[in-house]
Amino acid sequence: MDTNGGIETELKFDVDETALLPRLYDLPGVQTVAAPVTHDLQAVYFDTADLVLTAQHVTLRRRTGGDDAGWHLKLPLDAGRRREIHAPLGKHVLVFNGHSEADAVPESLAQLVRFHVRDSPLVPVARLNTERVVHTLIGLGGETLAVLCDDHVQAERLTPDPATTAWREWELELIDGPDDLLDAGKSMLAASGIHLSLHASKLARALGDRFPERPDAAPRRPRSSGWAGDVLVLNLHEQYEVLRAQDPQVRQATAGSVHALRVATRRLRSVLATYHSLLDATVVPHLRSELAWLGAVLGGSRDEEVIQRRLTGHLDREPEGLLLGPIRERLGSRADTDTDAAHHALLTALNSHRYFRLLDALAALVTSPPFTAVARQEARTVVPALINKEWKKLRRAVRTATKTVPGAERDLALHEVRKRAKRLRYAAETAHPLSRKRAATVSAFAQKLQTILGNQHDSVIARERLLKRGAVDAYLRGENTFSYGRLHALEQQKAAVAESKFWQEWKNRP
Structure with a gap:
């Protein structure tokens, strides 16, 4: 199988266009912040027509641009953590609504979501263009502790009911740093009036009112006097x-x-x-x-x-x-x-x-x-x-x-x-x-x-x-x-x- 990846641990924050970057080098363990690097990213998100994957908080996308171009599958683990699996870009491009969108979903990734989608086809449901500015947080030993990504997003919902929207957000993602670095970052931003995003993901925000609710949680605990x-x-x-x-x-x-x-x-x-x-x-x-x-x-x-x-x-x-x-x-x-x-x-x-x-x-x-x-x-x-x-x-x-x-x-x-x-x-x-x-x-x-x-x-x-x-x-x-x-x-x-x-x-x- 041609997949690889790891565990993704990150926090997302809603910010407006006037928000200023915080003093990231004040975070514990951070020795310096590398010079910012800008990427232009294009991503097409795939799901069933009735958004089965999205309802399960599973993300499947094809990204070009940046240093992680390829297919990305993100599977939820627990709060703030997802298992991310990658596959390389293919050579054959499919056409959707008259536009060249992406090559077909790699079978290696399609198999991993088959339980959810079953025999329903996977189709493009959203297209996102992101201008990303990456700020890398470097530790005392020169290791990369985390990255803060400043994203300006232009999103297009393809189905159902096409629509467009735009926003800005920050992502703070752990690389080799400790978990409490995220907590410190969260507290620092909260002190400046910047709070966690109300949206589960970029795709959720792009889908807007079409974003499906997650299925009901576990059934109630049985009681002797209950049913x-x-x-x-x-x-x-x-x-x-x-x-x-x-x-x-x-x-x-x-x-x-x-x-x-x-x-x-x-x-x-x-x-x-x-x-x-x-x-x-x-x-x-x-x-x-x-x-x-x-x-x-x-x-x-x-x-x-x-x-x-x-x-x-x-x-x-x-x-x-x-x-x-x-x-x-x-x-x-x-x-x-x-x-x-x-x-x-x-x-x-x-x-x-x-x-x-x-x-x-x-x-x-x-x-x-x-x-x-x-x-x-x-x-x-x-x-x-x-x-x-x-x-x-x-x-x-x-x-x-x-x-x-x-x-x-x-x-x-x-x-x-x-x-x-x-x-x-x-x-x-x-x-x-x-x-x-x-x-x-x-x-x-x-x-x-x-x-x-x-x-x-x-x-x-x-x-x-x-x-x-x-x-x-x-x-x-x-x-x-x-x-x-x-x-x-x-x-x-x-x-x-x-x-x-x-x-x-x-x-x-x-």
Whole structure:
């Protein structure tokens, strides 16, 4: 990916044309202020026609002029801080409203906002011409502490309802200086009657009355005497926010992101199953079906990571004398091929209409849940009853497992127990705001079962891989299959230990 950038920390101030620059060298740690440098900047801002990115305080622009020409994507972190990502200018210019505006948005940046824009096109929404005078604040060691930019801006709103405006503003941005330098600058300017800008960004000011309001904040905190529906909505909101955070990370192949996205998907599907009586009966089946599809796609990528790490661990611990034939090369080559295929399938899914419609449906569910009468009953009555139902389902699954014979039938039964334990865990975690101690006890126990049986299930998959994709292929090539059989036996032993540990833990259930 051709992106780079960093964390942007800055403050903006509204100033009029007569405002005089303050004594910047009076700020703490500032040794001198470099001679001012003037830049002429041109920027075209991109968004959807309904300004989805702007509503989320995400900025995507193409800038020419100055020392940072290129594509800039700014993602909000917290107050005054944004993650800024860059990409170089392209060569092909597109035409908008009869004017040459900019080359198409680089795919590397478009992928990072895909969660927000989905399948809507990105179009130019504003054009800004800025005369910028840069004052660089130098520290005692010659380092650049911060810059103050004195900007005169001419802005044109392109859509909706074209309009023009002009203003002056100052930006104080940290470079290598401490955070308290911004506080000192803010205090110095306030003493001169200059205060923080009322506008979130230049784009917000350019859009004027068309600047969209940010979506509602997090839902209200559940109370025992409040609605049961509040418990559900808070959990749905939390997992939807995980999807929002992890979607771009998965697209960048960030370590751990596939697992995080998969867990959030599973939590959503599980909680919808537990709380289905609180929602319109026509909504839950479709959402759970689509979440199952997404989970399966994520699982393909995640399972390859887990199994490869597991088998590599075996190989690394085995004495070299017991590794006969090219087993390491064979397993590694096959794993690389399977991992690449799984990741390609995942990215295809994340760019599909099906995925975008799932996100639409989840967003609608969080903001306007189709509650039934049960959702409006007291949480302290409804939620414990739902968790008890999950307990009963887990017990039934365990009883079924006790009646199976060791082997494939037992493996399937224990996998079902694991899924039931996972659902109980997620259900108990939703009750944390209502009964912290009991919820923590139940969820911790269920998580322990899930972990133990997860290890057992991973062993089942690893053994299948070693037999069907390892030993059989090696035999057909005329290679030595001894080491595949040895690793298979080690996995059998691991599975037996995990199963024994599960039964012991089950005896000590709370």
